[in-house]
Amino acid sequence: MSERPVTELAALPHLRARVRRFLAEEQARAPYRPAIDAWLTSASAEFSRALGSQGWIGMTWPKEYGGGECSAFERLAVVEELLTAGAPVAAHWFAERQIGPGILKNGTERQKRAFIPEIVAGRLFFAVGMSEPGSGSDLASVRTRAERVPGGWRINGAKVWSSGAHRAHYMLTLCRSAVSEDRHAGLSQFLVPLDAPGVQVRPIRSLDGEAEFCEVVFDDVLVDDDALLGAEGDGWKQVTGELALERNGAERYVSLYLETMMAARLARPTRRDHAYLGETAAAMWSVRALSLRTLAEENRPQARRELDAALVKDVGTVFEQRQVERARRLLAGRVPGEEDRALLRSAVEHAPSITLRGGTTEVLRTIIWSGLDTGGGRA
Structure with a gap:
């Protein structure tokens, strides 16, 4: 590097x-x-x-x-x-x-x-409209439809796990705009105002009682021609580029930094505590170095950007998820104040979703293997 x-x-x-x-x-x-x-x-x-x-x-x-x-x-x-x-x-x-x-x-x-x-x-503010109810991690199984009408499009369907949709003004919504045997064809993205008639935003409560995610339902929502982003049918290519931006970034290695600093502050001068802190620092800096490399290689092809982003997210989110459990064990019985206890509790409650949002670990590793197998990861 x-x-x-x-x-x-x-x-x-x-x-x-x-x-x-x-x-x-x-x-x-x-x-x-x-x-x-x-x-x-x-x-x-x-x-x-x-x-x-x-x-x-x-x-x-x-x-x-x-x-x-x-x-x-x-x-x-x-x-x-x-x-x-x-x-x-x-x-x-x-x-x-x-x-x-x-x-x-x-x-x-x-x-x-x-x-x-x-x-x-x-x-x-924007929300992202990709995932759909009942589709799991199969992003290409889009059932939300966009139908041409005079002057624009009519949208029907639903999106789920849309972060922050309840406070967003617009959603960039992936829709099936044409029938095709190729599931990745016939997809388009639309800039949909979330206050438009026919849009319902339903917050989803998570384990901690907060509503960070939402289900968004589109019932005969009309948007004009200007709502189409890019060319009709280019939705899949656009989405994969956007996911590369989502998967590579500082949030993949410092989302739990406050927990790490709490562990450092409460650490004892023992071999076990020093091992935890040293391994944490080494892992965090390794993921950071991988992320920095993707920033340095600005002109690489999109397939390589997607591969590198999948690598960063896989390594980073697995690291963060493991750190939560290790910190929980290390700090058991040591956390004195309610503010610190609330911070640790928040990390534990969020841990299960770390390797799900933005692409599951299984999806990321499929991308990684496919990219390496076809030469996308070669220098």
């Missing part, structure tokens, strides 16, 4: 210091509770707007649409600081991580000018 990404990150102490000052000021102005899995569980529209005012949403996007044209490493430095602090970034997370890049790559000029500046400002 080239030393370039590590060097670039190490050269950004002033940016990291700015983010830390911003977080301290926000805590003083509008206190929030640092959260495990903050990118999924902790949302504040006010915080997202404040972050946007700093230029820290859409940092790598073109200035023409409000972005900062920063490097991917500058963005990663900001994201790492936000996630390790457990900041409430969930409101804008999906809009910035994958929807905005999808619109910039596939959208019309009108769509770019309508959506991108609002995302950058932290004012426009």
Whole structure:
């Protein structure tokens, strides 16, 4: 691996210091509770707007649409600081991580000018409409239909496990727009306003009592022609590109950083505790190095990007899931305060879903083997 990404990150102490000052000021102005899995569980529209005012949403996007044209490493430095602090970034997370890049790559000029500046400002939130009830991890088994009508499309169907749909303004929705023997053909994506007539958003309560996920039902929902993202029938190609963005990132190795730091703070000077901390640090830095490599290789083909992202998510989420159980055992009977106990309890409650969301471990390993078998992983 080239030393370039590590060097670039190490050269950004002033940016990291700015983010830390911003977080301290926000805590003083509008206190929030640092959260495990903050990118999924902790949302504040006010915080997202404040972050946007700093230029820290859409940092790598073109200035023409409000972005900062920063490097991917500058963005990663900001994201790492936000996630390790457990900041409430969930409101804008999906809009910035994958929807905005999808619109910039596939959208019309009108769509770019309508959506991108609002995302950058932290004012426009999106949910992702991929998974469907009864389909498990088979993303290609799309039954939500988009039917052409005069002036637009009529959408019927349902999506499930859509993170943050109850606070989102739009959903990027994968629909079957044409009948085809090839399950990956005839799919298209639509930018659907979630306040449109016929849309029902139903929050799903999880083990901790929170409603991070939703089921979204479309009953004769009408959208105009401008709602189609990209060319009709290109939905599968678009989705796989978006999933590569979803699967590779700092959230794959620092979502549980607060738990790790608690374990470090409560560790005892024993061989067992030192082994836990050393193994945790080694594993986290290994996943981080793998993620940095994908950022450094900016011009690799899409198949390689998808393979690398699957590798990062598989290794990262398996690491995080194992760390929860190891931390639970290490800290048994040691956690003195209710705030720390609540943090550990949150990590334990979220652990089962870590290797499910964004693609199960089995799906990821199929992608990895297929990519290696066909030469997608060769240099």
